[in-house]
Amino acid sequence: MATLAPLATAPVERLHETWDARPGLYGILGTVDHKTIGKRYLVTALVFLMLGGLEALIMRVQLAHSDTHLLSPDAYNQLFSMHGITMIFWYASPILSGFSNYIWPLMLGSRDMAYPRVNALSYWTFLASGIFIYTALAIGQAPNDGWFGYAPMSLRAYNPGLNMDFYALGLIFLTVSTTVGAINFIGTVMKMRAPGMSLNRLPIFVYGTMTVSFSILFSLPALTAGSVFLFFERRFGMHFFDASQGGSPLLWQHLFWILGHPWVYVIVLPAMGMVSEMIPTFSRRPLVGYPYVALSTIATGLIGFGVWVHHMFATGLPAVSMSFFSGASFLITIPSAIAVFAWIATMWLGRPVWRTPMLFCAGFVVLFVIGGVSGVVTAAVPFDWQVTDTYFVVAHLHYVLIGINVFPVIGAFYYWIPKMTGRMMNETLGKWNFWTMFIGFNLGFFPMHIAGLLGMPRRVYTYPASSGWDTVNLITTIGAFLFAIGVLLFVINVLVSLRRGAFAGSNPWEAGTLEWAMESPPPPYNFAVLPIIRSRLPLWEDQLGDETPGMIPGEGHSHITEGVVLAEGRETFGTSPLEAEPLHVLHMPEDSLFPFLLAVAMLATAYGLVFSQWWLAIVGGLGMLACLVGWLWPRHLVTGERA
Amino acid sequence: MTTTAYDRTIPLGVHEGRAPGWWAMVWTIATEAALFAFLLFSFFYLGSQSRSPWPPSGPLSLRLALPDTFILVLSSLAYAWGERGIRAGHRARLQAGLAIAFILGLAFIIIQRIEWSQQPFGPGDQAFGSLFYTITGFHGAHVIVGLLMNILVQIWAARGTFTRESHLAVTNAGMYWHFVDIVWLFVFASLYISPRLG
Numbered sequence: 001m002a003t004l005a006p007l008a009t010a011p012v013e014r015l016h017e018t019w020d021a022r023p024g025l026y027g028i029l030g031t032v033d034h035k036t037i038g039k040r041y042l043v044t045a046l047v048f049l050m051l052g053g054l055e056a057l058i059m060r061v062q063l064a065h066s067d068t069h070l071l072s073p074d075a076y077n078q079l080f081s082m083h084g085i086t087m088i089f090w091y092a093s094p095i096l097s098g099f100s101n102y103i104w105p106l107m108l109g110s111r112d113m114a115y116p117r118v119n120a121l122s123y124w125t126f127l128a129s130g131i132f133i134y135t136a137l138a139i140g141q142a143p144n145d146g147w148f149g150y151a152p153m154s155l156r157a158y159n160p161g162l163n164m165d166f167y168a169l170g171l172i173f174l175t176v177s178t179t180v181g182a183i184n185f186i187g188t189v190m191k192m193r194a195p196g197m198s199l200n201r202l203p204i205f206v207y208g209t210m211t212v213s214f215s216i217l218f219s220l221p222a223l224t225a226g227s228v229f230l231f232f233e234r235r236f237g238m239h240f241f242d243a244s245q246g247g248s249p250l251l252w253q254h255l256f257w258i259l260g261h262p263w264v265y266v267i268v269l270p271a272m273g274m275v276s277e278m279i280p281t282f283s284r285r286p287l288v289g290y291p292y293v294a295l296s297t298i299a300t301g302l303i304g305f306g307v308w309v310h311h312m313f314a315t316g317l318p319a320v321s322m323s324f325f326s327g328a329s330f331l332i333t334i335p336s337a338i339a340v341f342a343w344i345a346t347m348w349l350g351r352p353v354w355r356t357p358m359l360f361c362a363g364f365v366v367l368f369v370i371g372g373v374s375g376v377v378t379a380a381v382p383f384d385w386q387v388t389d390t391y392f393v394v395a396h397l398h399y400v401l402i403g404i405n406v407f408p409v410i411g412a413f414y415y416w417i418p419k420m421t422g423r424m425m426n427e428t429l430g431k432w433n434f435w436t437m438f439i440g441f442n443l444g445f446f447p448m449h450i451a452g453l454l455g456m457p458r459r460v461y462t463y464p465a466s467s468g469w470d471t472v473n474l475i476t477t478i479g480a481f482l483f484a485i486g487v488l489l490f491v492i493n494v495l496v497s498l499r500r501g502a503f504a505g506s507n508p509w510e511a512g513t514l515e516w517a518m519e520s521p522p523p524p525y526n527f528a529v530l531p532i533i534r535s536r537l538p539l540w541e542d543q544l545g546d547e548t549p550g551m552i553p554g555e556g557h558s559h560i561t562e563g564v565v566l567a568e569g570r571e572t573f574g575t576s577p578l579e580a581e582p583l584h585v586l587h588m589p590e591d592s593l594f595p596f597l598l599a600v601a602m603l604a605t606a607y608g609l610v611f612s613q614w615w616l617a618i619v620g621g622l623g624m625l626a627c628l629v630g631w632l633w634p635r636h637l638v639t640g641e642r643a
Numbered sequence: 644m645t646t647t648a649y650d651r652t653i654p655l656g657v658h659e660g661r662a663p664g665w666w667a668m669v670w671t672i673a674t675e676a677a678l679f680a681f682l683l684f685s686f687f688y689l690g691s692q693s694r695s696p697w698p699p700s701g702p703l704s705l706r707l708a709l710p711d712t713f714i715l716v717l718s719s720l721a722y723a724w725g726e727r728g729i730r731a732g733h734r735a736r737l738q739a740g741l742a743i744a745f746i747l748g749l750a751f752i753i754i755q756r757i758e759w760s761q762q763p764f765g766p767g768d769q770a771f772g773s774l775f776y777t778i779t780g781f782h783g784a785h786v787i788v789g790l791l792m793n794i795l796v797q798i799w800a801a802r803g804t805f806t807r808e809s810h811l812a813v814t815n816a817g818m819y820w821h822f823v824d825i826v827w828l829f830v831f832a833s834l835y836i837s838p839r840l841g
Contacts, residue, residue, distance in 0.1 A: 114663040183670045191663045217670060221678035225685060228777070238766055238773035240685070246699075246770035248692050251685055258681070573653070576660055582653050583660040629795065634804050634812070 006562045010528035014567045019111070019524040022591050030591035032116035033524055037123045038102025039420060042413075044127055045095035046491075049406075051134070052086035053484055055079045064477040066465040076461035077144040078163070082137055084147025085167070089174055090130050092267035092405045097122070097181050099412055100209040100270060102420065104185070106515035106522060107203055109194025109531045111572035114187035115180075117592050117631065122181035124599030129173035132606050136166035143167035146459065148256050148311075149230070151241035151249040156234045165610050168231040173606050175224050182213035182220075190577040194514070196533040196558070197580045201550040203513055203536075204287065207294045208273025211301035212266040219262040219305065226255035231609075250315060257308035265304040267401065269297055271408040272339060275361050278408075278415050279343050281511040282358035283350025286537060286549045289342040296335030303332040313381050314388040322381050329379035336372060340365060355509075356430030360411025363438045367403025374399060374449065389459075392452025398445045410437070410490055417494065418508050422520040423501030429493045437486030444479025447472040512537030517560050529563030530573060533580075589635070598627040656809070668815040672822045675785070679826050682778050683833050689770045690838070698771045700763045702839045707758040711751055712831050715786075718747035719824040722793075726817050729800075732807040738800050744820065745793045752786055755779065775834060782830050785823045792816040 021027035021036065031037070059079055062071045071079065101119060105112055113119050136142040141162040145153045154164045189202070189210045229240040230252070239245035241252050280287045287293060309317065309325035343365055352358060374396040378384045387393055410433070418424050451472045456463065463469055507516035516539055518527060535541055536550030538558035546553060566572065570588040575581060601623030608617030690697045725740015759776070766776035796816045799805065805813055 115667060118667070179674055183667055183674075186670055187663050187666050190666055217674040218677045221674055222681045224678055225681040228781075229685070229773075232773065232777060236766065238777070239770045240689070240773055242770075246689065246693055246695065247773075248689060248770075251688055254688065255681060255685065571655075574657065574660070574663065584657050585653055585655045586657075586663065587655065625791070632795065632812070634799060 004532075004559060004562045005529055005565050007529050010565055011567045012523075012528055015525040015528060016523070018567065018570055021524070026593065027591060029596045030120075030593045032112070032120050032589060032591055032595075034101050034105050034113045034116065034119055035420075035522060035524075035526075037119050038098050038100075040123055041094055041098030041101055041126065044123075044130070045091050045098055048086050048090040048130060049095070049487070052083050052091055053487065055083040055086070057480060057484055059083065060477040060480040062461065063463075063473050065474065066463050066467065066470050068462050071461060073461045074144065077459075078137065078140075078142040080459055081143040081146050081149075081167075082133075085133065085143060085170075087401070088147055088263070088267065089171065090126075090133070092401060093178065093263070094126050095409055096209070096267065096270040096405075097126075097178075099274065099409075099416065100185060100205075103416060103515055104188060104206065104209070105192065105526055106419075106518070107206065107513055108188070108192060109197060109514050109527065109533060110188070110192040111526050111530070111570075112192070112588050113184055114190075114192050115184045117589050117595050118180050118184045120592070121595035121598060122177050122184060124596050125173065125177035125180070125602060128599045128603040129170055129177060129606075132173055132603060132610075133166060133170035135607075136163065136170070141166065143170075148260060149252075150256075151230075151252040152243075154230060154234075154252070155241060162610060165231065165234060168227040168234070169606050169610050171227045172224055172231075173602065175220055175227075176602065178216055179220055182216040185209050185213040186217075191574050191586075192572065193575050193580040194531050194533045195573060195575055195580060195582040197575075198550075199578055200291070201533060201536045202294075203273075204276035204290070204293055204297065205270065205273035207297045208270040208276075211297050212262075212269050215262040215266055215301050215304060219259045222255045223259035226252055226259075229255075250312070253312050253315065254308070257311045258305075260311065261308040262301070262304045264400070265300055268404040269300060271364075271405050271412075273297065274412045274415075275343065275364055275408050276339070277511075277513065278357050278361050278411060279346050280350070281415075281509050282353045282355060282361070283346050284353065285346065285350035286512070286540070286544075287342060288345040288349060289338070290536070290549060292338050293342045296338040299335040300332060303328060303335070307332055310379060310384070313384045326379055326381050330376065333372060333376055333379075336368075340368065340372075355414075356425070356427060356434060357411040357415040357509075359431065359434040360407050360414065363434065364403060364407040364411070367399055367407060367441070371396060371399030371403045387452055389457055390452035391448045391456045391458055394458050395445050395448035395452060398448070402441060402445070407437070410434075410487075413490070413494070415509070416515075417497065418501075418504035419515060419520045419522070421498055421501070422504050423497045424504050424508060425493050425497040425501060429489060429496070433486055433489040433493060435486075436489055437483055440479050440482030440484070440486050442479070444476050444483050447475045447479070451476070507539065512540035514538055514560075527563065529565055531563045532559040534558040592631070594627045594631040598624060598631070601627060657811075662811055664811050664815065668818050672818060675822065676826070679778075679781070679829065682774075682781060683829060686774045686778060686833055687837075689774065693770070695769075698764075698775075698838055699769050703762070703775075703835050705835060707754055707761070708831065708835050711754045711758070712827065714747050714754070715751045715824050715827050718744045718751065719821050721747060722817050722820050726810075726813055729805050729810045729813055730807060734800060734803070734805065737805065737810075737813065738797065741793055741797050741800065745790060745797070748786055748790050748793065748820075752783060752790075755783060778830055778834065782823070782827055785826070789816070789820045789823045792819060 021031040021033055059076065062068050062076065101113065143149065143166060144163045145159065149164065149167055152158055189206060232238040233240050233242065239247045241247045241249050243249065276287055276293055306328040307325055309321060310329045313322055378387060378396060414425050414430055451469055454469060456469050504520045506519050514531065517531065534551055534555055534557055535548040537548055538560055541548045541557050566585060570590065571585050572588060573582045574584045574586040576583055601620045604623065605617050605620030608614060608620055721740050721743035725737045725744065728736025728740060764772040766772055793816065796812055799812060
């Protein structure tokens, strides 16, 4: 028996021939390599972070002083709407998809995601929908009704431009990207794990993205339905939100927040998962309470479906309904608290090494607690009534979203960029980066709580000097610029490290998970020999021995430096969903232009619809059909057996 | 040819367990089902808030819709019959089943189009009219997608792509077709029957 080949004997040249992207334009547009797609996701999402950040800075200049008229009210409406839409939909979720796309197969011990071409489609539609929504800003007709686009302001009678048409179509377009991405993650976690990587050995990061992928499948269609209604009402004279015609503006609020609140967890749970990877590495011990953190991740995803009405406490709903949603909103703090205690306990019981990623993780825990507390208090209906639509809510949501998304994301870049580029980022600059961001953030956003309690409403383009809000706003503006400088330091650090960074080697942090097993950057086929997994931290088995979590006595150790070759074609294992028993050898798809072309056809359709160029919409639709037929056309089947 | 860790050979291609492509269709259907759930949620929500009769022009006629429902259910049965054929290796039975399912599905769409033209209200008449045409239109679009899948599967069947062991496209298109039919039962019960109960 035995075809576990040692790593050194792997047919590396043949693997390269099989897995390298094709040279030239075809390879650039047609690649299905999850690492390339992941990096594109990360860079594109960072560009959206910069755009959203610029929009915020312009607004902060406007608000730095009372009675400023740098921006017209209409321009201000477009800016705060685009800022919110950009950050929440085109930055916060895609950046996490980028990390998941890049890291998952490496972490799971596979050569690719389950649906590589769908993965490419997910990226191209993300990019195309972003281009679409920014076309609106370029022609001065960007969405102008806030990121949650409430009716009746969104309806044609009050908003006759193309602004909200772009909003409705842009969100539907992005939905395609997010949905197919979620299906890809779920398919991957079910089928593409290394033999032996059973559910109790999955990294928490995988639990995070998996949970939110399910949330996406069941909540995102609410936004799709709402956006379709909005577009039909605006364009075809239908009635869904118009109360005079039997509709209800509250229908929009329900549909939006049924997606909107699970979405909050979509943009935080994978980030919390990344923290659960980094903290054990830098605390030099396994995560405390792994099963509780995994279960609380799933519990948060589930309870996340039952809290949407807490965004609507001020709309005059029945008290019974508000009590239920208020209770659920209190309840959801429990799984979050479990995770926080697990992180603190891991640091407490470990020997923390304060490298830059760890600083960001610790900063995240602090901000998460502050944002969590200001969230708990707004779960109480009477308090919520006092602060609804004030800067208190703005402060809360920025503590949550920047604290739980941006800080872990920047930390994760410091952590995983050495894997992606093979180069370390500068540690000194990293510490400057962290402290500038941390101080800038708190200086900028903490005073917003006070502005809110002083009664400053959100989304006002300016305010009179007599209101007494000048000082807090000036401090906020200074903090916002300091925070922006911090983000700039990060970008500089990345660019410098690409050329001058120290070489990272395969495992610069001496971490325990599988993505650190191969050289950095990883080869296109990820693993020259496919590993077999026997514990949760396969690379720490040497130090921890039989104490390694997830190890079953008598089952032996993981096989990393020897494994199964599978080099006859683009092949990897398909495993069973629970125990990760290898069931079959999957033949993976080659590079393909269809995902790119399909996204282009969708973009054409979207432009056709928004500008009422029906011929373009029809051409785009036919193009989509042609791409799908070409995509689905059966490939030559390979049969036989592999060991 | 075995591995030390797994004392057996591992086949190329999917013979045991489910293929990744099968799961992709399952989750696609799940998210589509959620979409229809939210469309119907909107229908019931606005219906419950309505201060005028719902539907405004009285309960919808079942004269065409009820037979149409049976046609769609029959179409699903025909597809299942054809799919059982290829599982036993009978290509001709698969092709016959697909053809019958296609004709019945097309009949459903045509009858629904006729029914649309006979409704006493248009898509701009009150929220009910908008919901009726949007929901049945969404469903109709899904039927058309199912018919296009049917054509593709039919072409591949004629080219001999499918065997007893390997016919995932037949299974996937079938799951989608059954899903579209089941959704119709929910749409029918909600739009046509539920206003008669209240």
